[in-house]
Amino acid sequence: MRAKLDELVTSALRQGSAVPAFTCYDFTTALAVVAAAEEAGRSVILLVAPKTAATPSGLRLIAALRALAHDASVPVCVQLDHASDLAVIVDSVAVGADAVLVDGSSLPFEDNIALVRAARATLDAKGFPGVVFEAELGGLAGDEDRAFASDSAGHDAAGLTDSSQVEEFVVRTGAQLLAVAVGNVHGKYKGEPRLRWDVLQDIAVRTRIPLVLHGASGIPADELVKAASMNVGKVNFNTELRTGILATLEAETASHRADGENLQGLLGRWTSSASAFAGTTLQTLSR
Numbered sequence: 001m002r003a004k005l006d007e008l009v010t011s012a013l014r015q016g017s018a019v020p021a022f023t024c025y026d027f028t029t030a031l032a033v034v035a036a037a038e039e040a041g042r043s044v045i046l047l048v049a050p051k052t053a054a055t056p057s058g059l060r061l062i063a064a065l066r067a068l069a070h071d072a073s074v075p076v077c078v079q080l081d082h083a084s085d086l087a088v089i090v091d092s093v094a095v096g097a098d099a100v101l102v103d104g105s106s107l108p109f110e111d112n113i114a115l116v117r118a119a120r121a122t123l124d125a126k127g128f129p130g131v132v133f134e135a136e137l138g139g140l141a142g143d144e145d146r147a148f149a150s151d152s153a154g155h156d157a158a159g160l161t162d163s164s165q166v167e168e169f170v171v172r173t174g175a176q177l178l179a180v181a182v183g184n185v186h187g188k189y190k191g192e193p194r195l196r197w198d199v200l201q202d203i204a205v206r207t208r209i210p211l212v213l214h215g216a217s218g219i220p221a222d223e224l225v226k227a228a229s230m231n232v233g234k235v236n237f238n239t240e241l242r243t244g245i246l247a248t249l250e251a252e253t254a255s256h257r258a259d260g261e262n263l264q265g266l267l268g269r270w271t272s273s274a275s276a277f278a279g280t281t282l283q284t285l286s287r
């Protein structure tokens, strides 16, 4: 069933857990993720990258994900990730995105707020009220779609969310979820990830809306569980899912080619890899 992002995350937090969000560049991965969520009996979030949503085929993928969410036996939300282009936001919502991360985190504070407000005003004007907004404060190192190693921002304050700005940002943007930079990065961690619990704690006491941790690939399971106790209700995974799928394809392609160009069989292995990762993650976060 389709679910509203804020309600899905809030209800998980009430039980002391977070909901995983997985980037789906394709339908095979999305099917695997939803199957794992159904198997676990837990909610899940399907993320669509802005580069995907910026193409006609990507918009058709969103429509397909919406149908998949509708058909699922567990609550599923489809969210447009890291969007800053108002036209892409409107197009994505029009075809079925239930939520959007309006990402002005690379902009100055006032411009970030203005972008989120402009997105809300534009959707209201186009007749799409009720879309759930995540906004982001603080700059995350790394690339969302291609994994290169980045330093965990934990050792210096640059890029970390400034907790003194949180209350004003949340009130003025009207965001329903807040993505934070507390030493997490997109892609791979250079060395050990170092989450700044002091900063996260300071943010958590300043707002009641659920917090979101991006770049969770590589963060140890016990730290993700600990984050949920500090109001982190949504955790985004992308790199680890891709790493697993690509490793599987690398290992399995030759034998499936030899087996009569068996694409169907290879897609089965792809599905198993994505389902296994999603299943393990769902289990970890629901501890």
Ligand SMILES: [Zn+2]
Residues within 6 Å of the ligand: 082, 144, 186, 214, 215, 236
């Ligand atoms: Zn992200």
